[in-house]
Amino acid sequence: MVSEDEGQIESQVGGMEIHVGSGPEEESDELTELPGELPVLPLKNTVLFPYLLSPLLVNTPASQRLIDDVLIRPDRLMVCTAVKRDVQGPPGENDVYGVGTVLRIVKMLKFPDDSYRLLVQGVARVELTRFTESDPFLRAEIKEIQETGEGDESVEMTALVRSVAQQFNTLVSESSRLSDELQVLVANLDDPSKLADLVASNLDLDVAGKQQILEASHVGIRLRLVLDQLSKETEALQIETEIKQKVQNEMGKTQREYMLRQQLEAIRRELGESEDDEEEVE
Numbered sequence: 001m002v003s004e005d006e007g008q009i010e011s012q013v014g015g016m017e018i019h020v021g022s023g024p025e026e027e028s029d030e031l032t033e034l035p036g037e038l039p040v041l042p043l044k045n046t047v048l049f050p051y052l053l054s055p056l057l058v059n060t061p062a063s064q065r066l067i068d069d070v071l072i073r074p075d076r077l078m079v080c081t082a083v084k085r086d087v088q089g090p091p092g093e094n095d096v097y098g099v100g101t102v103l104r105i106v107k108m109l110k111f112p113d114d115s116y117r118l119l120v121q122g123v124a125r126v127e128l129t130r131f132t133e134s135d136p137f138l139r140a141e142i143k144e145i146q147e148t149g150e151g152d153e154s155v156e157m158t159a160l161v162r163s164v165a166q167q168f169n170t171l172v173s174e175s176s177r178l179s180d181e182l183q184v185l186v187a188n189l190d191d192p193s194k195l196a197d198l199v200a201s202n203l204d205l206d207v208a209g210k211q212q213i214l215e216a217s218h219v220g221i222r223l224r225l226v227l228d229q230l231s232k233e234t235e236a237l238q239i240e241t242e243i244k245q246k247v248q249n250e251m252g253k254t255q256r257e258y259m260l261r262q263q264l265e266a267i268r269r270e271l272g273e274s275e276d277d278e279e280e281v282e
Helices: 061-074 155-174 181-187 191-203 209-213 219-271 275-281
Strands: 003-004 014-019 037-043 053-060 079-081 099-110 116-133 139-144
Touching: 037 061, 037 099, 037 116, 053 061, 061 099, 061 116, 079 116, 079 209, 099 209, 139 275, 155 181, 155 191, 155 219, 181 191, 191 209, 191 219, 209 219
Parallel strands: 037 079
Antiparallel strands: 003 053, 014 099, 037 139, 053 116, 079 099, 099 116, 116 139
16 A cells, blocks of 8 residues: 655655666656556555656555566556555555556655655556456556647636636645745646646645546646635635634733733732722722
């Protein structure tokens, strides 16, 4: 089983870097032609998107055997697809989604506990048309999903791209969860498809939600799905901010009242008065 490693692979210490080689395809994240069949690596609680660099943690024997096999390949390619449900043991062909992402292993570190830390780059979204092996790991025939709507230069598409970029930048600036560097990445993206995938990969969505975006082959539909989720997250963040501000105001009011009571008590002591004396006067 594999999960996404939340830390950057470069920040890990104590691991031994494994040389993964290089090839002519290293110069581009887009291959002219994909193999007809590839090993399939199931991902737990993770959906990865094309073109993006992602860290992965591999810590089960079946997954490690798959990685060892992939490293022998000149192209270092594999398919990663999300697991639909909790399963005991290695996931089978009925436990994973039928659409995944072809990934290339860019870097690998092996740690003393025998776990692998990988840095992988998405290459293409594909359909798993038929599983050919299940032991010692899954293999499947694949078919690249051709995107549609990429050349759409309509006013609607332009507005979608602008709205997604603007709302995502707003979300990044207000959220402590997202790095400010994402704003720079968005500013340098002129491809609507890559913009949708970049934003989708950083949304606070469950596996089913991200899988829906991954499977949307039409760029316009994918952007709309992303924009809808962005609106929800922005609204939720605003409500959260308002609640925090209200709590802080209430705490401030309580603290002020406490300080005033303490000051009043100090004045009474200076005057030799007590609360009983004040009640008698009243």
